[in-house]
Amino acid sequence: MLLDRSGGFRADPWRHLADDETPASGEIVTISFKRWQAEPERWSDRSGPLGLRLPNDVPPASFGPAATRFALIVLNFPRFIDGRAYTQARLLHGRFGFKGELRAGGNVLRDQLLFMVRCGFDSFEVDAERARAEDWPRAFREFDQFYQPAADHRETILRQRLRGWQTAAE
Amino acid sequence: MYHYDDFDRKFLEERVAQYRDQVRRRLAGQLSEDEFRSLRLMNGLYLQLHAYMLRISIPYGTLSSAQLRGLAHVARRWDKGYGHFTTRQNIQYHWIRLEDTPDILAHLATVQLHGIQTSGNSFRNITTDPFAGAAADEIEDPRPYGEIVRQWSALHPEFSFLPRKFKIVLNAAADDRAAVKIHDLGLNLRRNAKGELGFEVLVGGGLGRTPILAQTVRDFIPRREVLAYITACLRVYNQYGRRDNLFKSRIKILVQSLGIEKYRQEVEAEFAAMGAERDELDLPDAVVAAMQAQFAAQAYPDARGDEAELSRALAAEPDFARWVKYNVKPHKATGHAIVVVSLKQPGRITGDCSASQMELLAELADKLSFGEIRITHDQNMVLPHVRKVALYDLWLRLGAAELATPNISLASDIICCPGMDYCSLATARSIPISQALATNLAKREEEIGPLQIKISGCINACGHHHVGHIGILGLEKNGAESYQITVGGSDNAQAALGGIVGPAVAAHEVTATVDRLIDTYLRLRHAGEQFPDTYRRVGLAPFKEALYVAR
Numbered sequence: 110m111l112l113d114r115s116g117g118f119r120a121d122p123w124r125h126l127a128d129d130e131t132p133a134s135g136e137i138v139t140i141s142f143k144r145w146q147a148e149p150e151r152w153s154d155r156s157g158p159l160g161l162r163l164p165n166d167v168p169p170a171s172f173g174p175a176a177t178r179f180a181l182i183v184l185n186f187p188r189f190i191d192g193r194a195y196t197q198a199r200l201l202h203g204r205f206g207f208k209g210e211l212r213a214g215g216n217v218l219r220d221q222l223l224f225m226v227r228c229g230f231d232s233f234e235v236d237a238e239r240a241r242a243e244d245w246p247r248a249f250r251e252f253d254q255f256y257q258p259a260a261d262h263r264e265t266i267l268r269q270r271l272r273g274w275q276t277a278a279e
Numbered sequence: 280m281y282h283y284d285d286f287d288r289k290f291l292e293e294r295v296a297q298y299r300d301q302v303r304r305r306l307a308g309q310l311s312e313d314e315f316r317s318l319r320l321m322n323g324l325y326l327q328l329h330a331y332m333l334r335i336s337i338p339y340g341t342l343s344s345a346q347l348r349g350l351a352h353v354a355r356r357w358d359k360g361y362g363h364f365t366t367r368q369n370i371q372y373h374w375i376r377l378e379d380t381p382d383i384l385a386h387l388a389t390v391q392l393h394g395i396q397t398s399g400n401s402f403r404n405i406t407t408d409p410f411a412g413a414a415a416d417e418i419e420d421p422r423p424y425g426e427i428v429r430q431w432s433a434l435h436p437e438f439s440f441l442p443r444k445f446k447i448v449l450n451a452a453a454d455d456r457a458a459v460k461i462h463d464l465g466l467n468l469r470r471n472a473k474g475e476l477g478f479e480v481l482v483g484g485g486l487g488r489t490p491i492l493a494q495t496v497r498d499f500i501p502r503r504e505v506l507a508y509i510t511a512c513l514r515v516y517n518q519y520g521r522r523d524n525l526f527k528s529r530i531k532i533l534v535q536s537l538g539i540e541k542y543r544q545e546v547e548a549e550f551a552a553m554g555a556e557r558d559e560l561d562l563p564d565a566v567v568a569a570m571q572a573q574f575a576a577q578a579y580p581d582a583r584g585d586e587a588e589l590s591r592a593l594a595a596e597p598d599f600a601r602w603v604k605y606n607v608k609p610h611k612a613t614g615h616a617i618v619v620v621s622l623k624q625p626g627r628i629t630g631d632c633s634a635s636q637m638e639l640l641a642e643l644a645d646k647l648s649f650g651e652i653r654i655t656h657d658q659n660m661v662l663p664h665v666r667k668v669a670l671y672d673l674w675l676r677l678g679a680a681e682l683a684t685p686n687i688s689l690a691s692d693i694i695c696c697p698g699m700d701y702c703s704l705a706t707a708r709s710i711p712i713s714q715a716l717a718t719n720l721a722k723r724e725e726e727i728g729p730l731q732i733k734i735s736g737c738i739n740a741c742g743h744h745h746v747g748h749i750g751i752l753g754l755e756k757n758g759a760e761s762y763q764i765t766v767g768g769s770d771n772a773q774a775a776l777g778g779i780v781g782p783a784v785a786a787h788e789v790t791a792t793v794d795r796l797i798d799t800y801l802r803l804r805h806a807g808e809q810f811p812d813t814y815r816r817v818g819l820a821p822f823k824e825a826l827y828v829a830r
Contacts, residue, residue, distance in 0.1 A: 168518055170548075190317060190400065192440025196517045199437050203556060220301065220318055227436035243309055251297045254286055256430045258559035259437070265559075266286040266430070271566055 110237035111212075114226050116246030118237055123160055123181060139183060142167060145175075153178060162214070165193040173205035182207065184230075186215035195228045202229030202260045222248040229260030280343050280651060281426045281573045283391045290433070291388045294395060298322050299381035306378070321401070321439070323394030324380055327703050331375040334397040335387060336404040339411065339425035339449070340368035340654040344641040347652050349390035351637035357383050362637070364622060364630045366694060366743055367446070368406050368654040369397055373701050401439045402432035407449040408456045409655040412574060413663040415611045418468050418476070421451035423570035424505075427562065428466075431506050438513050442520035442528040445513070446485075453772075458656055460484045460492040460774040461746060463530045464512060469499065477501045482512060482542070483534030486740035490776050491531040494539045496546060502567065507560040511550040515542065577649045577664065582614020585668035592671040599674050601725075602685040607670065614667050618648075620660040620677060621684040621692065625717035628710055629695040630658035639680050647673055657694050657731075659687065690720035690730045690797075694743055698736025698753060699760075705736035707753025707760035712789050719790050720797075727797060729809050733768075746770035748810035749793060750777045762789050766796060766822050767814030775811060778819045781826050792826060799825040 111121050124132070125139045132138045139160030145152055152159060160181030163172065176182065182201060184194035194213065201207040213225050214234040222233065226249060235245065256266050264272075283291070298318075305315040319325075323334040335350065342350075350370055354362045357379050358372040365371055375383070384394060396402055405425050412420040428447060432438075438445075450457045451468035459465040465481035477499045484493030500508045519537075521527045534542045553560075593600045608617040620640065622630055644652045644662055647669050653661035665673060677683035686692045693716060696702065698709030713734050720727070733747030737754075744750030750765040761783035768777030784792050799822055804813045814822075 189314075190440055191522055192400075192438070193518060193522075195437045195440065196514055199514075204552060204554070218314060220297075220314075221440075224434075224436040224439055243304065252290065252293045252434070254290060255436075256290075256433050257435055257437075258556065262559075266290075267427075267566060270284070270286065270569070271563060274565065274569060 110235060110240070112222075112233045112235045112237075112240055112245060114231050114249065116249060118240070121234070125160075125162065125183075139181060142172075149175075163197065165191065165197060167197075169197050169200035169205060173201060173207075176201050176205045176207040179207075180209045181212060182209065183212045183214045183234075186213060186217060186221075189216040189218050189221055195224065198225070198228040198230055199260060219243055219245045219248045223251060227255065227257075227259040227261055280341065281338075281422075281570075287391070287430075291391070291393055294393065294434070295381065295385050295388050298384060302377065302381050317399060319377075319380075320398040321396060322380070322384065323397035324375070324377070325398060325703075327373065327701055328699075329701070330373065331377055331380070332371055332373050332701070333375045333380060333383065333394060334365070334369050334371045335392055335394050336397045337368050337370060337392070337654050338429045339405055339407040339422050340409050340656075341411075341422060342652045342654065343390075344644045344650040344652065346390045346392055347637050347641040347644070349387055349392060351634040351641070353383055353386065354634040354637065361631050361633045363628075363697065364632060364654050364658050364660070366656050366658060366696070366741060367404055368409070368656055369404055370654070371697075373697070395433055396439075398444075399439075400441045400443050401445060402435065403444055403446045405429050405432070405447045405449065406457055406462075406656060408452050409653040409661050410456060410608065410617050410663065411451065411653075412576065413610050413612075413615075413617050414452050414456075415609050416454055417452040418470065419451055420571070420574050420576075421449040421468055422574050423567060424466070424468070425449050426570055426573070427506070427566070428509070431509075438517060441513070441517055442522050443525070443530075445516075445530065447509075455770075455772040455774070456655075458743070458746065458770040458774070461486055461490075461743065461770060462493060464509065465493050466505065471499050475501060478505050480505075480508060480512070483531040483539070485529050485531040486743060486745050487529070488526055488738045488740075489529075489532065490740070490745040491535060492774050492776065493531075494534065496539065496543050503562050503564075504557065504560075506562055507553060507557045508546075508550055510556070510560060511546045511553065514549050515545045519545070576612075579612040579615055579664070580666065582612075582666050582668065585614045585666060589667045589670060596671075598685075599671060602674055602683055603670060605685045605689060606683070606687045610664065612664070616665050616667050616670060618662040618665045618670070618673065619655070619687045620662060620682050621686055622659050622682070623686055623692045623717065624681050624684045625686075625691045625721045626714055627681070629693055629713055632660070636680050636682060639676070640682070643673060643676060657692065659692070686721070686724060688729045688731070690724040690727050690732060691717035692731075693717055694731070694733040694747070696734070696736050696741035698734075702736060704739055705753065706738070706755040707736050707762065708786075709734045709736035709742060709751075709753050712751060712753070712762065712786065715790050716793060719794070727801065730797070731770075731810075732793070743770065744768075745776045746774060747777060749796060751789065751793075754783055756783065760786050762786065764789075764792060764796070766819070767811050769811040773811070775815075778814075780819065780822050791829075795825045795829055796822055 158180035212232045325332045448462040467479040480497040481493035648662040695713035699705040731748045734751040735742035735744045746768040752763040763783040765777030
C-alpha cells in the first residue's frame with residue numbers, strides 16, 4: 110500500500126517488473142536500474158509512463174540527467190538508518206529537475222516520514238495496517254516550522270525572523 | 280547568552296511531544312527495540328550497564344544560571360543527585376528510568392535545553408572555546424556562529440541518517456582551546472587579506488580506533504557562504520561515506536581513502552553545482568548581527584582600582600595565590616578574570632558535579648559572572664566574567680564546596696571517561712585509575728608543571744587519550760584489565776597524536792609507570808618545555824627505555 114504526502118492511502122497502480130519479466134503493451138511498470146543501464150534505448154523508446162527503481166549507491170551526479178525520462182523513481186532505504194536516499198532525493202528534485210513522483214521504498218518507518226517529505230518524496234511504500242494503527246499521517250504534521258531550507262521550499266525560521274526584523278525596522 | 284524566541288520554543292515543544300509519543304508507542308509495544316533505539320538515541324538516551332543514561336546538550340558549552348538550576352533539578356528529582364560533565368561539553372545522567380524521560384525533557388525545555396542529537400549518526404553538540412566571549416585572544420565571539428550552526432543542524436532532513444556521528448567545532452581564538460583537529464569538521468574563524476571574516480574549514484579529524492588529525496579542505500570560506508559550504512561537505516560524506524563497517528564509517532576514513540585532494544574536488548564540485556540552494560543557505564549580515572546582539576558583551580563596571588586589593592589578598596594568603604595562579608585566566612576586560620572551577624579534586628570522579636554544587640555555581644554566576652557558566656572539554660566549569668575584586672570571596676565559597684582545587688592544567692586535572700563503572704562499551708575501568716593517579720601526582724604537580732593526562736576505558740577514546748601528554752587506554756586482555764600508555768600527544772594548536780611506549784601494563788602498575796615517564800620528562804626537559812615539546816625533541820626512545828629498564 111502507498112501512503113501519500115497528503116496523508117492518504119492508496120493502492121499502487123505500478124507493476125514492478127522483475128528483470129526477466131516482459132511488460133504487456135501499455136502496462137505501467139517500473140524497471141530496475143540494472144535493466145535500464147543495459148538497454149536504455151529500448152526503454153526510452155517505449156511509449157507511456159515508465160518508472161525506475163534506483164539503488165541508493167548510485168550517485169545522482171552520474172544518473173541525474175536521465176531522471177526526467179521517468180514518471181516515477183523509487184528510492185530505496187535498505188535499512189532505515191541508511192540515509193543515502195535523502196541526498197539522492199534532494200538532488201534529483203532540486204538539481205536535475207525531476208518532476209515525476211518520487212517514492213520511498215524499503216525500510217520506511219513513521220519517524221522518518223517528515224524528513225523524507227522535506228527531501229522531496231511524494232509517496233511511501235508502507236504496511237498499511239501498521240501505518241493506520243500508528244496514525245502515520247500525523248507524522249507529517251509533528252513540526253510546522255523548520256530551520257533548514259529543503260525541497261519543499263518552505264520559508265526557514267531564519268528567513269521568517271529576518272523578514273520580521275525588516276518589517277519592524279520600516 | 281542566546282534566548283529562545285517563539286520559533287525555538289515551539290520547535291522544542293513539538294520535539295518533546297514527538298518524543299513522548301515515541302516512548303508511549305515503545306511502551307505499548309508498537310515499536311520494536313531496534314526501531315526505538317535509533318529514536319531514543321536521537322534524544323540522547325542510551326541503555327548502559329545499570330540503567331539508562333540521558334545526555335543533554337550544552338550548545339557551545341554555555342549555560343545560563345537558570346539552565347544550570349534546571350540541570351540540578353533533574354539530578355535531584357530523577358537521578359541520584361549528581362550529573363557528569365563530558366569531554367563534549369555535555370552533561371550525562373547515569374541513573375535514568377525510560378518512563379521518566381519525556382518529563383525530564385519537558386522540564387529541560389522550560390530552560391531551553393534538550394537532548395536532541397546528543398547521540399545517533401547525525402550532528403552532535405557543537406563545541407567551542409570555553410572562554411569564548413571573554414578571552415583576550417579571539418577575533419570575535421564564536422558563539423553566535425555556534426548558535427547559527429546549531430539551528431541549521433537541528434533535525435536536518437537530509438543529514439539525520441549519516442554513515443556515522445558528526446562533530447562540528449568552532450574556534451575564533453589564536454590559541455586552540457577547543458581541540459579543533461580531533462573533530463569531524465572544524466571551523467576556524469579568520470580574516471582574509473581584505474579584512475573580511477570567514478572560516479578555515481577542516482575535515483576528517485577524530486580519535487577512536489583510527490586516530491587522525493583534521494586537514495584543511497578550504498583555507499577561507501566567506502562568512503555568508505559557510506552553511507552552503509558545510510552542506511557540500513556533508514553531502515559528499517552522506518553519499519560516499521562507508522556504511523558497511525561501523526568502524527570505518529566516520530568522515531575521517533572517507534577523507535583518508537579518497538585523499539584530501541580528491542575529497543576537496545568533490546566538495547568544490549558540489550558547492551559549485553548548488554545554484555539556488557546557495558541563496559537559500561546564504562547567511563545575511565543582518566542575521567549574524569542579530570545573533571551577535573544576543574551574545575553582546577556586558578557593560579563591565581570600571582574595575583581599575585581592583586588590582587591593588589587583589590594584590591593584598593594574594594600576598595596574605597598563599598593558598599589563594601596558588602589557586603589564582605592555576606585557575607584564574609586573563610579576561611579581555613580590565614579588572615576582570617576568567618575563573619576555572621575544578622571538578623577534579625583528587626580522589627573524586629572526574630567531571631561529576633552534585634546538584635548542590637550546580638546550584639551554588641548558579642548562585643555565584645548570578646552574583647559574580649553575569650549569570651553565565653561554561654563547561655570545558657576537559658570536564659571543568661568556568662565562571663567567565665568575574666571581577667578581580669570578588670576573587671577572594673569566590674575562592675572561599677568554592678573551597679567550602681570542594682570546587683577550588685588549584686590544579687587546572689596540572690597532573691591531577693585528568694580527563695577521564697566513565698569507563699566500565701557505567702559504560703556498556705568500556706573494556707576496562709578508567710575512574711579508579713584516574714583517582715589513583717590524581718592522588719599520587721597531586722603532591723608534586725606544581726614541580727611538574729602543565730601536564731595533561733587523558734584516560735579512556737576503551738578504544739572509542741571518549742577520554743581523548745591519543746592527544747594526552749600522557750594517554751592511557753584501558754583494554755581487556757585474557758579477562759584482565761590492562762592499560763596501554765602513549766606519550767607526547769597534544770590537542771592544542773600544535774595538535775599531535777601520542778606514541779605508544781610499550782606493552783600494556785596491569786592496573787596496579789599504571790601509577791608507577793606514569794611516575795617513571797614523568798621522571799624521564801623532568802630529567803630531559805629544557806627550561807620552558809612542556810611534555811609534548813620535550814617529546815618532539817627527544818622522541819620515544821628515552822621513554823621506552825625508562826620503562827624497559829624498570830622491567
